[in-house]
Every structure is written in structure tokens, then in C-alpha cells.
Amino acid sequence: MVSRYDFSRTFEIKGRDFNKAGSISINIKEILKELGIDQGIVRRAAIASYEAEMNIVMYANKGEMTLRLNPEVIRITLEDEGPGIENIEIAMQEGYTTATDEIREMGFGAGMGLPNIKKNADIFELKSTVGKGTSYNIVFYLNSKGDV
Amino acid sequence: MRVCPTQAIRIRNGKATILEEKCIDCGECITICPNEAIVALTDPLGERSKFKYTVAIPSPALYAQFGRSILPDKILTGLKKIGFDDAHDLAITCGDTSLAIEHFLDEYNGPKPLISNCCPSVVNLIQVRYPQLVDHIIPIKLPKRLAAKEIKEKKSKELGLKLDEIGTFYITPCPVKMIAIKQPSSEECYIDGVISIADIYAPLLSVLECEDEDDYRKSLESVCILGIGWAVAGGMHRTQKLKNILDVSGITEIIKTFDDIERGKLQNIDLVVAYTCPQGCVGGSLTVENRYISYNKIIQLLETLEEENIEACRDKREIRERYHQKYFHLQQKYEPRPIRALDEDLGKAIEKRNKKEKIYDSLPKIDCGICGAPTCLTFAEDVVRGDTRLSDCIFNVPSRFKELTGELSKLMDTFDSMRKDEGRKPGRERRRENL
Numbered sequence: 001m002v003s004r005y006d007f008s009r010t011f012e013i014k015g016r017d018f019n020k021a022g023s024i025s026i027n028i029k030e031i032l033k034e035l036g037i038d039q040g041i042v043r044r045a046a047i048a049s050y051e052a053e054m055n056i057v058m059y060a061n062k063g064e065m066t067l068r069l070n071p072e073v074i075r076i077t078l079e080d081e082g083p084g085i086e087n088i089e090i091a092m093q094e095g096y097t098t099a100t101d102e103i104r105e106m107g108f109g110a111g112m113g114l115p116n117i118k119k120n121a122d123i124f125e126l127k128s129t130v131g132k133g134t135s136y137n138i139v140f141y142l143n144s145k146g147d148v
Numbered sequence: 149m150r151v152c153p154t155q156a157i158r159i160r161n162g163k164a165t166i167l168e169e170k171c172i173d174c175g176e177c178i179t180i181c182p183n184e185a186i187v188a189l190t191d192p193l194g195e196r197s198k199f200k201y202t203v204a205i206p207s208p209a210l211y212a213q214f215g216r217s218i219l220p221d222k223i224l225t226g227l228k229k230i231g232f233d234d235a236h237d238l239a240i241t242c243g244d245t246s247l248a249i250e251h252f253l254d255e256y257n258g259p260k261p262l263i264s265n266c267c268p269s270v271v272n273l274i275q276v277r278y279p280q281l282v283d284h285i286i287p288i289k290l291p292k293r294l295a296a297k298e299i300k301e302k303k304s305k306e307l308g309l310k311l312d313e314i315g316t317f318y319i320t321p322c323p324v325k326m327i328a329i330k331q332p333s334s335e336e337c338y339i340d341g342v343i344s345i346a347d348i349y350a351p352l353l354s355v356l357e358c359e360d361e362d363d364y365r366k367s368l369e370s371v372c373i374l375g376i377g378w379a380v381a382g383g384m385h386r387t388q389k390l391k392n393i394l395d396v397s398g399i400t401e402i403i404k405t406f407d408d409i410e411r412g413k414l415q416n417i418d419l420v421v422a423y424t425c426p427q428g429c430v431g432g433s434l435t436v437e438n439r440y441i442s443y444n445k446i447i448q449l450l451e452t453l454e455e456e457n458i459e460a461c462r463d464k465r466e467i468r469e470r471y472h473q474k475y476f477h478l479q480q481k482y483e484p485r486p487i488r489a490l491d492e493d494l495g496k497a498i499e500k501r502n503k504k505e506k507i508y509d510s511l512p513k514i515d516c517g518i519c520g521a522p523t524c525l526t527f528a529e530d531v532v533r534g535d536t537r538l539s540d541c542i543f544n545v546p547s548r549f550k551e552l553t554g555e556l557s558k559l560m561d562t563f564d565s566m567r568k569d570e571g572r573k574p575g576r577e578r579r580r581e582n583l
Binding site for chain 1: 279280321378408410411412484486488489490491492494495496498499501502529
């Protein structure tokens with residue numbers, strides 16, 4: 001994995017703050033557009049970062065999202081302090097959700113978040129400790145897919 | 149300057165200028181500017197003398213500018229009285245287009261939701277800020293263009309005139325429709341001139357007559373219910389069979405909605421109909437009547453038509469046939485025109501982005517606007533793009549400013565202490581005298 005990044009920016013995410021929910025992924029999208037990143041990649045990154053941001057808003061107390069990039073790769077990492085995920089394999093299945101009725105009534109929590117990140121990212125890694133929190137590592141390649 | 153939703157206005161050398169590549173022609177600045185520094189370039193009525201035969205094509209928003217008893221056909225008659233040889237009811241063409249859109253949605257199985265192209269400013273916004281969404285724009289021709297072409301062809305046959313001897317004039321509620329027409333585009337355009345509702349209001353008002361009872365019924369029966377709704381946000385939704393339509397109006401609300409679409413939400417919606425002017429075209433910056441009142445007029449007219457079961461649209465089978473002959477389809481796709489990146493080379497762009505952040509951090513972040521940019525953030529961007537100098541920020545002559553204030557405060561201190569010293573001596577003496 002590339003270790004040197006020319007650009008790095010960290011955003012804080014508040015849990016349960018539905019008022020501001022989604023604003024950080026918009027921020028990230030705007031930065032990528034300004035840099036002239038390919039529109040298709042911008043869109044995939046926007047979707048993935050939005051889904052991850054919403055997961056933290058919905059389930060965790062608080063978290064952080066960091067955008068790093070260099071001319072080869074975009075890396076978005078998230079860390080949260082939250083309940084953690086018991087079984088990552090099951091959580092990655094489409095339609096699986098632990099959202100409360102309240103959240104689902106707001107139109108979130110359809111169980112598509114994690115699968116959607118996976119679908120859009122070139123690499124998606126998820127690590128979690130129950131009772132402590134979850135960390136996401138989401139990567140997009142900027143040149144030809146796959147070679148690092 | 150600050151009202152611009154895409155931060156396209158800069159004050160340079162004391163004058164407001166518009167950065168063309170960022171402007172979406174929404175007209176917000178025209179509505180708000182107290183000095184009328186920005187005006188829309190519409191044509192004066194005199195332009196008509198260039199043509200042998202002239203036809204007015206009023207936006208349905210014109211129908212909402214006058215009293216409730218004045219129905220569309222009276223307004224069309226009025227237009228003829230003020231010198232047009234003919235006036236075309238655009239609502240009818242809007243109605244045709246509504247039906248074409250219905251057919252298009254029936255066949256469509258691309259990415260959802262589709263976005264209506266009825267507001268050119270929305271199309272511009274997508275091309276500039278949401279280039280990924282251009283494929284969502286409905287590729288159906290705009291009613292006014294269809295109408296202008298149809299009229300020219302029909303009249304030239306009837307009257308034996310050449311196409312360019314017939315002048316078609318669109319009567320517009322907003323500057324964008326005028327710009328969309330005036331700017332050359334790859335699609336053929338048969339509209340020769342654009343006149344603002346505001347300019348035509350006074351002459352038209354003086355010739356309008358109220359309807360009497362018998363006339364009223366007849367007039368009402370000529371109103372095309374499918375087309376009249378185009379003038380207001382939600383109008384198309386109300387009159388069409390399609391149920392899964394989202395109506396949005398006002399630029400900030402549109403931006404929120406498009407952000408959602410770009411994140412992959414709203415895929416269960418068939419069509420988003422968005423107007424940058426609040427309440428729809430009746431809220432355009434070149435209209436006269438209060439937008440809420442004119443909105444109400446259109447809605448009440450729609451209600452009356454619904455109650456009376458009046459449709460007055462063209463034959464649906466004929467429209468279907470035309471649709472299948474691709475009469476309504478745009479020949480060209482909408483192309484994205486995304487905002488210029490900070491640099492073509494990604495490495496350099498990243499460098500510039502970092503520099504921008506550094507500059508921004510050094511700015512006062514009060515968006516005072518004295519530098520000529522609407523916000524400190526846009527100013528920082530202008531600096532890294534090389535469009536302006538850092539010293540244009542009056543706060544960011546920081547070292548010089550500090551130096552000056554430092555010197556000044558030193559001077560003030562010495563002056564102060566001098567005054568105190570001088571003041572004290574006689575004061576004390578005086579007090580002693582009093583004792």
C-alpha cells in the first residue's frame with residue numbers, strides 16, 4: 001500500500017446528528033471535483049463515503065473520517081466509537097440491518113450501506129471490536145485498476 | 149455577489165463581473181441587486197419591425213400576471229392588439245410535450261430518477277456542478293422550440309413567406325430562457341427574439357378586456373390543462389398520470405436534492421421536476437405579479453378545469469405517432485461542462501489545494517467581500533488559480549497591517565502617557581489648593 005500521501009484531511013462525525021448527516025461526504029466530493037478527479041470515481045467515492053458516514057451517524061457515538069490522496073490512489077478511512085459489528089460477514093449481506101424502527105422510518109437502515117460501499121470501492125476492509133468500535137478502509141485507484 | 153448559488157460573481161475594479169464558466173443563468177442576482185448592476189439582455193418590442201410577419205409565443209407564466217377573470221385567450225388577443233400578427237398558445241405545445249414525456253418514461257429503463265429539462269437553469273446547474281447526472285436529463289425538446297419551428301414552417305406555407313421573414317418572439321419570465329435561446333447551441337433554434345414579461349406588461353395591460361359570462365365559458369374551454377401547469381412547480385405532476393414525480397423549486401432545495409441523487413438516493417423516483425425560481429416560472433425574475441399570487445392563479449385555473457372536466461389538448465393518438473417518429477427527441481445529448489480543476493496535473497492540483505487551505509486558514513473568515521470575492525474560501529481559490537493577489541484582502545496585508553498598528557499603538561501609548569503626565573501635575577496642584 002502506498003504510504004505517502006500528498007493530501008490529507010480529517011473530519012469529525014457526530015453520532016445521531018441527522019441534521020448535519022451527509023455534509024462530510026459532500027465536502028469530500030467537492031474536494032475531489034476541485035482536484036479534477038475523474039467524474040465516475042468522484043461519484044463512487046461520494047456514494048461510499050456517504051454510506052460510511054451515515055453508518056456512524058446512525059449507530060456510533062462519534063467518529064472520524066480521513067481523506068488522503070496522491071496521484072495514484074484515494075484512501076478514505078473511518079474510525080468510530082460505537083457498538084461494533086458482531087459478524088462482519090453477515091453485516092455485508094444485502095438487506096441485513098440492525099437499525100431501529102425509528103431510523104428505518106426516517107428512510108435509512110435498509111441494510112444496503114456496507115454492500116454499497118463494497119460495490120463502489122476498489123478495496124473495502126472492515127475491522128470491528130464489539131463494544132468498542134469499527135474501522136473502515138476504503139480505497140479507489142486513480143489510474144489503471146488494481147496495480148499499486 | 150453573495151446571493152449567487154455557484155459563486156460566479158466577482159467585483160473587479162469596482163464593477164460586478166460574472167465568471168461565465170460558473171454561471172448557470174438562474175437570475176438570482178438580477179432579482180436581488182439594488183443597483184440594477186446586472187440586467188438581462190432582452191429584445192425591445194421594436195425588434196419586430198425587422199420581420200414581415202410576427203408571432204408571439206408567450207410562456208404560460210404570462211397567463212398568471214393579470215386578474216383572474218382574464219383567461220389565456222384574452223391575453224393572446226391582447227398580444228395581437230399590440231402589434232403581433234399572431235399569438236401562439238404555448239400551453240398547447242407544453243401539453244404535447246407532457247404526453248411525449250409520459251411516453252418516454254414508459255419506455256425508459258436507464259438510471260433513475262430522470263430530471264426534467266424544462267428549466268434551462270437546472271440543466272446548466274447539472275452540467276456545471278453535477279456532471280455525473282447529465283445522463284439523467286430527459287432528452288425531449290423544449291416546447292417553445294418545437295412551437296417556433298412548427299409556426300415558422302406552417303406560416304411560411306400559408307403566407308408564401310421565407311422562414312426568415314417570419315419573426316417568432318418568445319415572451320419570457322426569466323433571463324435564462326433568453327440566454328438559452330440567444331446562445332448558439334448545436335440544436336437548431338427557430339426563435340428570433342425574446343421579450344421579457346416585465347417589458348410587455350404595461351402595453352398589454354392597456355388593451356386587455358374582461359371576459360363577459362358567455363365568453364368566459366368559451367375561453368375556459370380552450371385552455372389546455374396539461375400545458376398550463378408548466379408555469380408552476382408541481383403543475384406537471386398534478387395534471388399527468390405519473391404518480392412518482394418529485395417537485396422541487398428554489399436553488400438551495402435543488403442543490404440538496406441533486407446531492408442526494410448523486411449519492412445514489414431517490415432511485416425509487418421516476419422524475420424530478422425542478423425549477424430554480426421558487427414556485428416555478430411564475431417566480432421568474434422578469435415577471436411582474438407576486439409569485440405566490442400568480443402561483444395561486446394557475447392552481448385555481450387548474451382546479452376549475454378539473455371540476456369542469458376540460459382538457460382541450462391535442463389528439464393523443466397523433467402525439468403518440470409523432471413521438472414514435474422521434475419528433476420530440478433531442479438530436480444531441482447534454483454534455484457535462486464541469487468546473488475547471490485547480491490544475492490539469494493531479495499532483496499540481498493537490499499542491500494548489502493544500503496551498504488554498506493554508507491561505508484560507510490565514511484569512512479572517514468573515515466573508516466581508518471587500519476583496520471582490522463572495523467568501524474567504526472563494527478568494528483563497530482565486531489566489532491559487534492566479535486570478536487575484538493575496539494582498540487584495542485588506543486583512544491579509546497582515547505583516548504590514550500589524551506593523552502599522554504596532555507603530556500606531558506605540559504612538560498612542562506615548563501620546564497617552566504624555567497627556568497623563570501633563571494632566572496630572574496641574575490636577576494635583578489644584579487639589580492641594582482646594583485642601
